[in-house]
Each structure stands twice: as C-alpha cells, then as structure tokens.
Amino acid sequence: TVSVTLVCVGHVLFLVGLCQGGCRDAGLCCKGRDPSCISKGWRSDRSYGTCYCDQACVSTLDCCHDYETACPAVSCVVSEWTQWSGCAQPCRATVRRRSRTILQEPVNAGKPCPHLEEQAGCAEYWTEKGHCHNSLVPALITTSGYGNARKKRNLPESNDVIGYCVQFQLTSLTKECQQSVGPHTRWMQYLREGHHVCVECQPPALAAGQKHCTGDGDKNYDNSEDRQSLQWQAVGNPRCRGVWRRVERLESCSCPTAHSFLFI
Known part of the structure; x- marks a missing residue:
C-alpha cells in the first residue's frame, strides 16, 4: 500500500x-x-x-x-547627444539645444527612456555684421532677505528715484544651483525651471544715472508676445546661473518669499 x-x-x-x-x-x-x-x-x-x-x-x-x-526585459537605448545648436538669436541672452533619439524602445518592464532634449543658456556677442550694440551683462541676483540689511548708496535727492519689481520665468539653470548648501547660498535650491520669480530693483542697485537695474531687460517687451530672454547669475555661487524670460514689470513684488530676489 x-x-x-x-x-x-x-x-x-x-x-x-x-x-x-x-x-x-x-x-x-x-x-x-x-x-x-x-x-x-x-x-x-x-x-x-x-x-x-x-x-x-x-x-x-x-x-x-x-x-x-x-519575456526578457529590454531597456531603452538612446543615441549619443548631438552637438549643441547655436544660440537661437544673436545679441540676446537665449538658449541653445541638443537632443538624442531612441534606438530601442523599452520592452517588458525594461528601463524607461531618459529625457531626449537638453537646453542651456547662451549668448552670442556678435553678428555677421559685427559686434552687438546692447550689453549682455547678466543680472546679478541674491535673496530678498538681503534687502533689509543692504547699505544705501548716495542717491540723488529726487522723488522719481523709486524701486520696482520685474517678474521672470526661469527657462534654464545650471545644476550647481541645487548644490548650494552654505547658509548664504541655500536659497538657490528653490530655483526651478518653469517657475515664475519676482526680482526687486531697489534704489541702491539702480544703474548710474539710470532709472533701472542692470540686467532687468527692456520695458518695451512687456506688451510683446516675444518675451525677452536674459541671463542671470546668483551672487555667492557664480556657477549658479541660467536664462529667464521677462514677463512684466510690476510696481511691487507679489511672489512668495522663496521666489523673491533682488538685483545687485
């Protein structure tokens, strides 16, 4: 049995x-x-x-x-990056691009494809006809908290010397912004592509003999569909820089504190 x-x-x-x-x-x-x-x-x-x-x-x-x-997993395979393109427009801070293509689509839960396009800020300081007439000096910015302690310069006694604010949309920035961990540079970690930021132009930062801050753009673009792209650089970490697109000039800043900055 x-x-x-x-x-x-x-x-x-x-x-x-x-x-x-x-x-x-x-x-x-x-x-x-x-x-x-x-x-x-x-x-x-x-x-x-x-x-x-x-x-x-x-x-x-x-x-x-x-x-x-x-059903073996096959991960995505992409090509090498193309060469960087030229700047989109001469004599203006703008962007350049590079891309790559998909050679093999992922199959059976294989590793997904990475991003296929990158962009970075750039500027061409000359055209085929010669040098640019306008200055492309990047705007220097710092956290808005600095405005409470900055020293006032000797300003002319004139009632028309007042501050203002400019709203920008960040279109590109370097990875070094996220790596700023010092007590005076930690604010750079809040910078993100696509976010709107407000940058205040206080009287101490006004360009000599001017009524605007260096790097704030051209007010003629406020009502234009072709928003002006400009370069910026963070004070305290010169490797934290990028390009932003001017949106409009405001009488006062309305952005959250984390997204509010100052022209230097």
Missing part, C-alpha cells in the same frame, strides 16, 4: 509538472497593465493558479514563473 501511494503521489507531481503553463506556453508577453494577459501555472511566489504575463506583474508580484525568461 505504501509503495502504491508513493507511485500515485509521484504520478500526480509528474502531471502537475507537465501542466506548469506560464507565459511561454500561452505565448503571452503584454505591455503595461493588461488584466486579460493571464495564464495558469506556478507563480513567482511559488503558489499555483492564475498568473500574469504583462509588464505590471513585476510590481504586483503575480508573474508566471517563466515571465523573466519568456
């Missing part, structure tokens, strides 16, 4: 082994999350029953036992 029982048990295990099923037997390898992409057999958690052959099973831990071999 014992020998017969052992033979029966062995026979049952043999049949189960033949009926393992899985992704290969079902001929399934599905993209994304697909509830209909199912088979029956041993699962990766060593239980037996319904199992899946879609990409989502890797995170839900209900893949068929042979998913990784029947």
Whole structure:
C-alpha cells in the first residue's frame, strides 16, 4: 500500500509538472497593465493558479514563473547627444539645444527612456555684421532677505528715484544651483525651471544715472508676445546661473518669499 501511494503521489507531481503553463506556453508577453494577459501555472511566489504575463506583474508580484525568461526585459537605448545648436538669436541672452533619439524602445518592464532634449543658456556677442550694440551683462541676483540689511548708496535727492519689481520665468539653470548648501547660498535650491520669480530693483542697485537695474531687460517687451530672454547669475555661487524670460514689470513684488530676489 505504501509503495502504491508513493507511485500515485509521484504520478500526480509528474502531471502537475507537465501542466506548469506560464507565459511561454500561452505565448503571452503584454505591455503595461493588461488584466486579460493571464495564464495558469506556478507563480513567482511559488503558489499555483492564475498568473500574469504583462509588464505590471513585476510590481504586483503575480508573474508566471517563466515571465523573466519568456519575456526578457529590454531597456531603452538612446543615441549619443548631438552637438549643441547655436544660440537661437544673436545679441540676446537665449538658449541653445541638443537632443538624442531612441534606438530601442523599452520592452517588458525594461528601463524607461531618459529625457531626449537638453537646453542651456547662451549668448552670442556678435553678428555677421559685427559686434552687438546692447550689453549682455547678466543680472546679478541674491535673496530678498538681503534687502533689509543692504547699505544705501548716495542717491540723488529726487522723488522719481523709486524701486520696482520685474517678474521672470526661469527657462534654464545650471545644476550647481541645487548644490548650494552654505547658509548664504541655500536659497538657490528653490530655483526651478518653469517657475515664475519676482526680482526687486531697489534704489541702491539702480544703474548710474539710470532709472533701472542692470540686467532687468527692456520695458518695451512687456506688451510683446516675444518675451525677452536674459541671463542671470546668483551672487555667492557664480556657477549658479541660467536664462529667464521677462514677463512684466510690476510696481511691487507679489511672489512668495522663496521666489523673491533682488538685483545687485
């Protein structure tokens, strides 16, 4: 009786082994999350029953036992970066771009593709006809908290010398801004591409004999659809710099403290 029982048990295990099923037997390898992409057999958690052959099973831990071999993961492959393009326009602080293409799309939960385009600030100081007439000196900025302690210069006694604010949208910045950890440079970590910032021009920072701060742009662009792009640089970390697009001039700043700065 014992020998017969052992033979029966062995026979049952043999049949189960033949009926393992899985992704290969079902001929399934599905993209994304697909509830209909199912088979029956041993699962990766060593239980037996319904199992899946879609990409989502890797995170839900209900893949068929042979998913990784029947549906091998293929990571995204991209080309090398192209050369940087020239500046978009001469005599204006603007951006340059480079890109790369997808050579292999990711398959079966393979590593996704990285970003395919990068941009960086740049400026061309001459044209085919010669040098630019306008200055492209970048705006120097610091945190708005500095405004409470900055020393006043000798200003002419005139009622028309007043401050103002300019709103910009950050279009590019260097990675060194996020690496500023010192007590006087930590404010640079709040800078993010796409965010709007307010930069105040206080009387002490007015350009000599002028009614505007160096690097604040041209007020003629306030009502133009072609917003002016300008370079900026953070005081305290010269490697933290970038390009922003002028939005408008305001009488007073209305941005949150973390996004409020000063012209120097």
